[in-house]
Amino acid sequence: MNAPQTIFAPDRTTYLGGADVAAVLGVSPWLSPFMLYQKKIGAFVEEITPAKQKLFDRGHRWEPIVVEMLVDELRERGHEVEIVAQNQRYQDPEYPFLAAEIDLELLIDGEEVNGEAKTVNPFAAKLWGDEDSDDIPIYYQAQVMHGLMIKPRRRTVIAALTGFDDKPRVHWIERDEETIAGIRKQELAFWKRVQDRDAPDPTAVEDVKWLYGKDSGTVMEADDELLELVQSLKDFKVSAKASDAHIELLSTQIKARIGNAATLLYRGSPIATWKNNKDSVKTDWKTAYLDLGPTAEHVAKFTKTTPGARPLLLK
Incomplete structure (x- = not known):
């Protein structure tokens, strides 16, 4: 079953999560498949500088604010909204090394919906399309579709807040079985490399x-x-x-x-x-x-x- 796992400090070398998917697919602007592999086998440990930690901490502090703003925005649009869960971790029932943490789970007009809360650098806002569209950066699309694979639902709502917004932009990603099947195949192949200690070619x-x-x-x-x-x-x-x-x-x-x-x-x-x-x-x-x-x-x-x-x- 896709039962939530309460893991306070998960060992990221033991599974592939939503943050890894873009790198697995080769569409991450921050990490190549090769370096993700090195992280998973423990050969590369990223240095978290005080400046980088400050950015992480800021994002965590803003997340509940973005969630609250999203709920307010949806209710102003006339939707009935209830928060079902936040920051729950799930494992794939067939392959436990595939996992996802869902930012929030909502009941919108009686429908269970996955949710993601993002704080966006103002300079990256141009990468996001029109509000209510599915036009979001491909690396976030990959993360969202992975989440829909692990916690199956029809769609995900994404709230993106930039420094210039007084309310979050709302985007919707519909579940796509063909895309999910492709992502799953790539993830399984990547994890086999990790198990076999077969590194992807260096490309960056x-x-x-x-x-x-x-x-x-x-x-x-x-x-x-x-x-x-x-x-x-x-x-x-x-x-x-x-x-x-x-x-x-x-x-x-x-x-x-x-x-x-x-x-x-x-x-x-x-x-x-x-x-x-x-x-x-x-x-x-x-x-x-x-x-x-x-x-x-x-x-x-x-x-x-x-x-x-x-x-x-x-x-």
Whole structure:
């Protein structure tokens, strides 16, 4: 049964939740499938800085306000609205590693409806379409459809509040069985990778940076395929019409092939290097001073050594 689970501090390495779905599908602007995989196996643990924690805390404080505003808005439109539950976690009855936390569950005119409360950065408001439409960012659409899969209902209402609104924008997402089936298939395939320790290919710059942050000082001989990638990168960099996106893609492909080698050869001649610059020591003053009147010992607590950059230089 889809009974609510009371889990106060869930271990996110043990399941796929709504916040993971966009990354699984490759549509998240924040996380690639590769890095999500690394998080699930415990190889990558995201650093929560004081500034990032402040943003999280602010979102949590605003959520009940957005919920209250949504209920008021729906009632002003003439609907009968009752809050059935909030922040309940559910597991899939067939695959317990698929789970979802539903922000709120409503009874609207006698119909049970899933609900999501979002606070939206004013600069991201343009990504949201007309009110009462289903035009919301694709990464939130994926999360909502995942929620409808785990807690089956006909539709979800989303309340999105930006800094410029005096009331939330209301959007409705209808359940789509074909989309849910596709998402479920992708999630099951991804979780099999986690169980089999079969990482997705690195596709983003941050993937390769995390995977091969330091060179080993070794020399690697390129094959014809890698030589072609390097030559293509040279050509695109020379061409004024080369787009930054294409250059980034080729760089990522080359770096993923080079791995932790520092120099790339083709038939004994260097064609590229990817070496770390000299490490630099950096004091994060902003974070230190956020923590109210730091002493010298306190500042030292926020001082860290930053690894040198590892530029890909074509020869």
